[in-house]
Amino acid sequence: MGDPPAAKTFYVTTPIYYVNDVPHIGHAYTTLSADVLARYHRLRGREVFFLTGTDEHGQKVQRSAAEQGLEPIELADRTVERFQAIWEALHISNDDFIRTTEPRHRRAVEAIFRRIDEAGDIYPGEYEGLYCVPCETFWTELQVGEGGCPSCGRPVETVREKSYFFRMSRYEKRLLEHIERHPEFIQPESRRNEILSFVRQGLKDLSISRTTFDWGLPVPTDPSHVLYVWFDALTNYLTAPGLGTDPERFERIWPADVHLIGKDILRFHAVYWPTFLMAAGLPLPRVVFGHGWWTVEGQKMSKSLRNVVDPLWLIETYGVDAVRYFLLREVSFGADGDFSHRAFIGRLNADLANDLGNLLSRTVGMIQKYCDGVVPEPSEETALEVAFRERAEAVMVAQDGFMAQCAFQKALINIFELVAAANKYVDETAPFKLAKREADRPRLRTVLYTLAEGLRFLRLLTDPYMPTTAAKIGCQLGIPALEPGRPFNEVSRWGGTEGGQTIHEGPKLFPRIEEDRAVAIHEEVARLADAEEAPPEEDAVEEIGIEEFQRVSLRTARIVAAEPVPKSKKLLKLTVEVGGGEQRQLVAGIAQDYTPEALVGKSVVVVTNLKPARLMGVESQGMVLAGETPEGKVVLATFDEPLEPGCVVK
RNA sequence: GGCUGAGUAGCUCAGUGGUUUAGAGCGACGGUCUCAUAAACCGUAGGUCGUGGGUUCAAUCCCCACCUCAGCCA
Numbered sequence A: 001m002g003d004p005p006a007a008k009t010f011y012v013t014t015p016i017y018y019v020n021d022v023p024h025i026g027h028a029y030t031t032l033s034a035d036v037l038a039r040y041h042r043l044r045g046r047e048v049f050f051l052t053g054t055d056e057h058g059q060k061v062q063r064s065a066a067e068q069g070l071e072p073i074e075l076a077d078r079t080v081e082r083f084q085a086i087w088e089a090l091h092i093s094n095d096d097f098i099r100t101t102e103p104r105h106r107r108a109v110e111a112i113f114r115r116i117d118e119a120g121d122i123y124p125g126e127y128e129g130l131y132c133v134p135c136e137t138f139w140t141e142l143q144v145g146e147g148g149c150p151s152c153g154r155p156v157e158t159v160r161e162k163s164y165f166f167r168m169s170r171y172e173k174r175l176l177e178h179i180e181r182h183p184e185f186i187q188p189e190s191r192r193n194e195i196l197s198f199v200r201q202g203l204k205d206l207s208i209s210r211t212t213f214d215w216g217l218p219v220p221t222d223p224s225h226v227l228y229v230w231f232d233a234l235t236n237y238l239t240a241p242g243l244g245t246d247p248e249r250f251e252r253i254w255p256a257d258v259h260l261i262g263k264d265i266l267r268f269h270a271v272y273w274p275t276f277l278m279a280a281g282l283p284l285p286r287v288v289f290g291h292g293w294w295t296v297e298g299q300k301m302s303k304s305l306r307n308v309v310d311p312l313w314l315i316e317t318y319g320v321d322a323v324r325y326f327l328l329r330e331v332s333f334g335a336d337g338d339f340s341h342r343a344f345i346g347r348l349n350a351d352l353a354n355d356l357g358n359l360l361s362r363t364v365g366m367i368q369k370y371c372d373g374v375v376p377e378p379s380e381e382t383a384l385e386v387a388f389r390e391r392a393e394a395v396m397v398a399q400d401g402f403m404a405q406c407a408f409q410k411a412l413i414n415i416f417e418l419v420a421a422a423n424k425y426v427d428e429t430a431p432f433k434l435a436k437r438e439a440d441r442p443r444l445r446t447v448l449y450t451l452a453e454g455l456r457f458l459r460l461l462t463d464p465y466m467p468t469t470a471a472k473i474g475c476q477l478g479i480p481a482l483e484p485g486r487p488f489n490e491v492s493r494w495g496g497t498e499g500g501q502t503i504h505e506g507p508k509l510f511p512r513i514e515e516d517r518a519v520a521i522h523e524e525v526a527r528l529a530d531a532e533e534a535p536p537e538e539d540a541v542e543e544i545g546i547e548e549f550q551r552v553s554l555r556t557a558r559i560v561a562a563e564p565v566p567k568s569k570k571l572l573k574l575t576v577e578v579g580g581g582e583q584r585q586l587v588a589g590i591a592q593d594y595t596p597e598a599l600v601g602k603s604v605v606v607v608t609n610l611k612p613a614r615l616m617g618v619e620s621q622g623m624v625l626a627g628e629t630p631e632g633k634v635v636l637a638t639f640d641e642p643l644e645p646g647c648v649v650k
Numbered sequence B: 001g002g003c004u005g006a007g008u009a010g011c012u013c014a015g016u017g018g019u020u021u022a023g024a025g026c027g028a029c030g031g032u033c034u035c036a037u038a039a040a041c042c043g044u045a046g047g048u049c050g051u052g053g054g055u056u057c058a059a060u061c062c063c064c065a066c067c068u069c070a071g072c073c074a
Helices: A025-043 A059-067 A072-089 A103-118 A168-181 A189-200 A229-234 A247-253 A263-280 A303-308 A311-318 A320-330 A341-371 A383-404 A408-429 A438-462 A467-477 A515-531 A546-550
Strands: A010-018 A048-055 A096-099 A122-132 A137-139 A157-166 A222-227 A258-262 A287-291 A294-296 A337-339 A554-564 A572-577 A583-588 A603-607 A613-615 A618-620 A626-628 A634-636
Touching (some): A025 A072, A025 A258, A025 A287, A025 A311, A025 A320, A025 A383, A048 A072, A059 A072, A072 A311, A103 A122, A103 A229, A103 A263, A157 A222, A157 A263, A168 A189, A168 A263, A222 A229, A263 A287, A294 A303, A303 A515, A311 A515, A320 A337, A320 A341, A341 A438, A341 A515, A408 A438
Parallel strands (some): A010 A048, A010 A258, A048 A096, A258 A287
Antiparallel strands (some): A122 A137, A122 A157, A554 A603, A626 A634
16 A cells, blocks of 8 residues: 555545535535645645536426426536536636537546446346435435335336346445445545445445436446446546546546535445446555535525525625635534624634734834835744744644545644644734834844734645635735745745835725624625525424413503614614603614604504613613615504503504 | 434533533623724623433533433334
């Protein structure tokens, strides 16, 4: 065994995405993680091949296209555009984009099929089973029971057809041995255990052809059959490196170093795929990593929730690098995670704006102010500089280990510990005090140099995750763009710049999202969640009993004072009388439709037993009832006839 | 039904081959400072480490049962 030859290309893949899908955050997540690996290795001077693409064959595509009055390829073309638009917006640096409808793919599929056939592992037979079209999966009668497809619940179809089979059973032992000998082959470990127990239960031969539809690649030895979509799709990983078209290149690129996938398709990648490759006499990929799924605001992703985390919308709202950062920082790769806008804004403000952005801005600011905008040359180091430098070096070194495990979250935590150390270093050395005494000039220069050098490290460290941000940091520090030819270990050495370069103060890296903007985002999120077509019955408003309604205390109230909440466009602070002389302070989001003057004296309905909340720093002890027109205009609930404050509303 | 994993501070999670004060981030509260994006830095916050048993001088970490959740399989 041992290490692969140094010349071998680092090859990372995403799954090819199904053109019947609407691109969503899950796709973005997989592709993004692959992008980080690709950028990481490129930065270190390795040759990288980063592949993504689309899976365009199959009965489901054929049917959807027909329903929309399109040819399958037209449907595919449209979806491909959508995917590519997202990859562009996300700054994905893929080297190739494979489509399974391309001629080169057909050649690769023929090549691997022939190899397997020559090995004697393909034989004709007959398949009878219950098939779920949307899931493209056969089920046993036991599995289906009365409930339809165990996976999606829809009715299944009985299918009996001639089919070619792949002798997967023959590779059961070899696969088991391989998984046992290579603990890194299937990750994370819990997924590995699952696959292990699956394989131990025995592998059956696999039906790999269909005759019931024709949108697919023909079986090379029998064109009346179409290849099973997974056989077709998995082969994409061989196509792009050049199987069947460019043997030399293929040799250099294959096997893949990492197949990144969602946990839902692990079995195809960790069982079917390696056995296909074994039969074809090809080396196996080194790692198959099945990452987790995202829930949204604590709920399983549904159609309407997808709107709320639509990748393009997120990028537009928060900026591409914030999205990249959040997705990889928020959860441990492999585990499921929750996407919430509150958490997002928290991360953006705390980590990116306050810690990283502010570090750059204070450093550049001081260099500008105290050193006429030129990064100074250092004099002697004290223990503080040594400690900081060693920390920076340690972080740089640690990255390799994290990347080898796809531990993006740990890597980012580690990098941001350096950011924190730099902020602390500013505090400990107080350069703004040093600047006041001429005698402290040399010391000041050392401190500012150390900070600049620390930020230069941070530029290198963050580059795979936030390439645009890294470039901005470099630009503000006045350090040259990375030269492709220069060895990374030279660039990443402390002291890699000697000082003397001119800095360029620039805009904030990440402006904080202040509370009123956060409120606006949350409102927009709520609107988007509702925007999806009328929810089906099971999503309809839940019925409640009268007791439950009675738990809400509604009272009439008179507005005695109203004033705008500072810095907020939508909020008004209201003082209302709720009966018995009691006054309460409420915050209501009605400033766009009511002026404070117009409100005083009005009778309204107020929820009086709501937990107090703080909006824009102002406490709200209740809620005013109002309706909203389709255009979004807010209208307060009032009464036909005046009612005294404190009357019960029911 | 079988198997695997998880259940730790308000929230999100880390952690230990069993030994003295169980950790971090965010939030909250108090303080320092003023170079900076009202940021940064420091300090405080008392969580029966899911429940009940067991092993042990000693268990959050080992064993058993149970509960809850997630996943894989049937």
